[in-house]
Amino acid sequence: MGSSSSKGTSPVESIDYKAKPTMNDLSHNNSNGGVEISKNVLDFNLGEKPCPLKCVVQDQFTIVNMNKAKLKFHLEPLQPKEFQLSFSPSSGSIDKGKSKTVKVKLIVNQKLNTNHKVVLKIEGGASHFLTVKIRCETGVFGVDPLSLECVDDDGYRVPQILVLMKRSLIDGGGLQQEGIFRLAGEQTEIKRLKESMNKNEFTSSTDINTIASLIKIWYRELPTPILNSIPTEKIFYSTDVDECVQAVNMLPEPQKGLLHWLMNLLLQVSEYSDVNKMTAQNLAIVVAPNLYDVSSSNPMEGLVMSQKCVQFLHNVLNHKVSVSRRESRSIALEV
Structure with missing residues (x-):
């Protein structure tokens, strides 16, 4: 599921957007x-x-x-x-x-x-x-999100199945679970729950990592991964947080709402990072691969783009963290 079963949560090194190779180099090298x-x-x-x-x-x-x-x-x-x-x-x-x-x-x-x-x-x-x-599967995974029943949540209109999984995650103590979204759920339990959800029979799980894994799987199996809807150059060359946020805000619906909804959930998780060990950067590392599918057959280009997607998502999530902190300070001052 793109997760590790180990307990370590060391972050990846910072990625320099302007470092070589450039996109032109990747497209024309002899690799x-x-x-x-x-x-x-x-x-x-x-x-x-x-x-x-x-x-x-x-x-x-x-x-x-x-x-x-x-x-x-x-x-x-x-x-x-x-x-x-x-x-x-x-x-x-x-x-x-x-x-x-x-x-x-x-x-x-x-x-x-x-x-x-x-x-x-x-x-x-x-x-x-x-x-x-x-x-092969039909239901709520791997289908056009516009074909699913949607509800309002956190100010965004998203498929109901996402809201049900989020509530299950939070009610089950997922925000405080160490390694949440990094540790993989039980494969048999993931398969069982996924089959139930595809039949519109939602049931929760005692394994909270299974719910987190299914949220990642839902995004990974979208017909078009969300970050693939952003021009490659925007991900590769965006040099600061504002440019990344602007690129996200230029997404069409429902992709924009789906990404913002997910970022809000990850923001909630990161607020408990002293307990769950999942900082904004660690979350970006484990979630970004589920939002982008490398279309190039060039392994070097695929590796670099995967790293760029991690940094891009980290910038967007950092923006959410900064906005949340400003709002919290404003509320505290008013009180």
């Missing part, structure tokens, strides 16, 4: 091994339609060798029990200036929503990431 890939996301031409169970669906992509010599490639897909994924060919060689089409077959054995990463390795050490997009 791609001299290879171009026709598509980075494999959705088997389903779009937002659910993937059928126990049926073969197919997709394909093309690898182009831009090098001056023949290259060898190899695909290394993991094979989780939930689905079967095969590539034809899964390895081989491509002459200089030539291309090879790889056919992909997928059989999903049980309902799930996931963006599964596959590594394409090029001889010489370069790697590319391909995203296999699988959407």
Whole structure:
């Protein structure tokens, strides 16, 4: 779930927005091994339609060798029990200036929503990431938020399922839980609750980390992750808090409301950081990966953008913290 089971909560190092490499460097460096890939996301031409169970669906992509010599490639897909994924060919060689089409077959054995990463390795050490997009479950996860029943909460109109999970989190003592949003919930409990929620049967859990994990999963499985709706340049080059907040405020609805709602919840968590050990920076580290999906197959670009998203979210959350403190001081003065 993007969480660690360890107890440490040491923050990442501060990230310099202006540090090299720049976006231009990332786009044109040779870390791609001299290879171009026709598509980075494999959705088997389903779009937002659910993937059928126990049926073969197919997709394909093309690898182009831009090098001056023949290259060898190899695909290394993991094979989780939930689905079967095969590539034809899964390895081989491509002459200089030539291309090879790889056919992909997928059989999903049980309902799930996931963006599964596959590594394409090029001889010489370069790697590319391909995203296999699988959407089977219908309900409240992995769907257009506008299709869900929404309610008003914290001044924002958001899907009711988020409000129910937040109340469960708070009522269960989640704000005081050490490592909340960092520690993963029980996998079997996460699966059970998610299936219930997708049937509009909300039940809580005695494992509060499960509720926190499900909130992250809800955001991660959105058809378009929220930070992907912000221009990449805004995330990469925003140098201060105000620029980040302005970029968030330029988001369309419902993305803007969904992000502000989540930031308000994280603000509440950070107010108990002396107990739960989750500062604004630690929260940004564990939550940001659920709000952005790296579309590039370039691993270097993906790594840098992931770091930039953490810093971007940290800036937005810091703004929330500052505003909250000013309001608290103002109320104290009035009293």
